[in-house]
Amino acid sequence: MSDLPAREVKAAAADWFERRNFWEWTAENEAAFAEWLNASLAHRAAYVRVEAAWKRTERLTVLKSSVRRPVQTPQRERTRFWFFGATAATIAAAAIIGAITYWPSTEPEAQTYATAIGGRETLALTDGSRIELNTDTQLRTQITARERKVWLDKGEAYFQVKHDAAHPFVVIAGNHRVTDLGTKFVIRRDATKMEVALVEGRAQVDALNSKANAPSVEMVPGDIVVATANRIETRKKPVAALSTDLAWRQGLLIFKRSTLAEAASQFNRYNREKLVVDGSAAQLKIGGTFQSDNITDFAEVAREVLGVHVARRGDQTVISRQ
Amino acid sequence: MTETPDSKRDTADPRSAAMTASDVDVWFAREVLPLEAALMQFLQHHWRNRSDVEDLVQDVYVRIYEAAQKEIPEHPRKFLFTTARNLLIDRARRAQIIPIEALPDPETLDIAVDTPGPERNAIARDELRRLQEALDRLPARNREAVVLARIEGLTGREISQRMGLAEATVSHHLSNGIAALADMLYGDAPKDGGK
Numbered sequence: 001m002s003d004l005p006a007r008e009v010k011a012a013a014a015d016w017f018e019r020r021n022f023w024e025w026t027a028e029n030e031a032a033f034a035e036w037l038n039a040s041l042a043h044r045a046a047y048v049r050v051e052a053a054w055k056r057t058e059r060l061t062v063l064k065s066s067v068r069r070p071v072q073t074p075q076r077e078r079t080r081f082w083f084f085g086a087t088a089a090t091i092a093a094a095a096i097i098g099a100i101t102y103w104p105s106t107e108p109e110a111q112t113y114a115t116a117i118g119g120r121e122t123l124a125l126t127d128g129s130r131i132e133l134n135t136d137t138q139l140r141t142q143i144t145a146r147e148r149k150v151w152l153d154k155g156e157a158y159f160q161v162k163h164d165a166a167h168p169f170v171v172i173a174g175n176h177r178v179t180d181l182g183t184k185f186v187i188r189r190d191a192t193k194m195e196v197a198l199v200e201g202r203a204q205v206d207a208l209n210s211k212a213n214a215p216s217v218e219m220v221p222g223d224i225v226v227a228t229a230n231r232i233e234t235r236k237k238p239v240a241a242l243s244t245d246l247a248w249r250q251g252l253l254i255f256k257r258s259t260l261a262e263a264a265s266q267f268n269r270y271n272r273e274k275l276v277v278d279g280s281a282a283q284l285k286i287g288g289t290f291q292s293d294n295i296t297d298f299a300e301v302a303r304e305v306l307g308v309h310v311a312r313r314g315d316q317t318v319i320s321r322q
Numbered sequence: 323m324t325e326t327p328d329s330k331r332d333t334a335d336p337r338s339a340a341m342t343a344s345d346v347d348v349w350f351a352r353e354v355l356p357l358e359a360a361l362m363q364f365l366q367h368h369w370r371n372r373s374d375v376e377d378l379v380q381d382v383y384v385r386i387y388e389a390a391q392k393e394i395p396e397h398p399r400k401f402l403f404t405t406a407r408n409l410l411i412d413r414a415r416r417a418q419i420i421p422i423e424a425l426p427d428p429e430t431l432d433i434a435v436d437t438p439g440p441e442r443n444a445i446a447r448d449e450l451r452r453l454q455e456a457l458d459r460l461p462a463r464n465r466e467a468v469v470l471a472r473i474e475g476l477t478g479r480e481i482s483q484r485m486g487l488a489e490a491t492v493s494h495h496l497s498n499g500i501a502a503l504a505d506m507l508y509g510d511a512p513k514d515g516g517k
Contacts (some may be wrong), residue, residue: 014501018493022471022478042463045350045383052351057472064350140429160486243462250469256458288454289473302430305450 003042012036013046017054074076110140110151118270118293120251128162130168132246134188135292150303156188158249161201173206176227179204186246197224197242204215205232225258253292257285267295275299276321281308346390353398354386358508361406368410378413379504379509457505464499467492 037043046153058318106116114210115121115133118322123131125143133139136156150165152173161169163182171178173187173194183201187194191228205225206216217225217232218239222242224235249253253266264275270292284306290298295317300317311318316319351433363407385405386395395401457465463485468480482492 003380003384006376008499008502014504015497018478018497018500022481022496023493034497041387042380045380045387047348048351049355050500050504052355053507054472054500056449056507057457057468057503135328155339237381240462243466245456247469250466250474252473254458255475256454283418287431287451288459289469301450 003302004041006042006046009040009042009046010050013043013050015049015225017050022053040187067230067249073086077084082278110137112140114138115155117272121249125165127167130160132158132249134143134158152187152189154189154193156186156248158184158186158246160184174227175208176232177206179206186242193223193226193228195226197237197245198222199242207232247289248292251292253290255290256287258287260286260308262283263298264319265299267292271295273315273317276313276316276318281306281319281321284308346387348517349390349394349398350383350387354383354402355400355508357402361402362509363402364406365410368407369413378406378409382409422472452507456503459506460502461501463487463495466500467495468499468503471496 004012016036020029020033020319022190037047078118089307090188099302100175113121113123113136114135115135117134117136119135119137121133123133123141125141125148125176127148129141129143129148131139131141131150137157138153139155139157140153142150147167147169149168150169150171152157152171159169159171159180161180161182165181169182171180171187173189173196176194180187180203181201183203184199185196185201185203186199187196189195191236194211196203196219198221200221203219205219207227217234219225222236222239224237226233226235244254244256245308248270253263253270255263255266258266259282260277263286264277264282267275273295275295275298286302286306288301290301299317299319302308303310307322309320311320311322326426358379362375362378365382366372369375369378382402382405385408386402389395389401389405443517457468460468466485467481470476470484471478476484476493478496480491482489485492487495
């Protein structure tokens, strides 16, 4: 047997499998694949193995509902804001910003964007930066040739900032300012605090009403800064772990041994119909990947895995111990 | 086994040509692959050089395939470990490193330690947790690509648009992710039996 080292054969098998299944594929490609496959039984075994492994991961998709509902963005009563809801609106919004940028003589109006509960939208800014808005989020942008400024009024957004040393990208969330130097980061804001997690690059956080000399905080990837009215704290997390917190960008919630109470509070950010966990069931732990807009699937898995009782009460889904 | 993960395919799909799952393939995936972790433990235990183990597994699989193409073995577990043992004997003889007697006789090997079948629910739960753990252990970009492909059902091109990465880069992440998943799902022994 003069097979290549197993490591290389496995990598090649995964490569063939991946290219064959996720990209355009021609008869020529298939002929080349056949040649590789038949060159050695080691190749065949490795390919069958990778294919079988992928098939096993199908169990993960069980967590996803069979039909993916498009995210509904119910219009609020008075649409003062620019509400997402259609790609066309997003494009139009970008166009408006573009137009304003080319109007140098007057100070531009900030543009407002918002998502409803369960909504998720991506905003492409004229400077090449991108902002992804999570559920129930509102922000205003002011991107001009002179400055790049975003106010996060509520909710959570992921920023991929195009580097421009001359024009730092500034996000204002309540009483705090995040100044970004070409990075990726996520900010979440609620009534009492602001939380920034830096995924890539560098950023700086400081208090706007800098009483006395509250020092600004320099962030490196993996840093999480939590700022409340009167203090700023920094925590650390492996950058890889941050991506779990960013699963919402794929419409997912990932739990690793979270309590049902924690899981419910996450789901309730994304859904109008609420998940309620009664009594001692709240402390039961669950893990898994779930679609954030599908409480029913989650409750079903909880029932199957934890043996809890699931019931509907009005427009609530209630989980309790038997 | 010939089905592709996605069925967004035309009827004139070139993919069906080369890979028609044989009985051997189906048997191998169902009976042999789930024993990979045990096989690796066996090889680690009886072969001095741990860095050889992955290659030894490959050679065992080749022998298994060769034999199964003639006739599918009736007792996969016993056949697998006998094959592994014979391979080690051949290697040892060639390398003249360990006395053959040092190798255990598969007849006396404690290889039939099939755990008593837990209830169905527990299997489903373990499998789900195992998959989840495997996914969690992937490097971030690999995982993102795999999640988009597997859970969101996107094609490579759609993933590259979603991630804002070049197609070749996505292809690389996806391929790495899938290879790593295969190793974790088959090669790695479970961390522990219970919770």
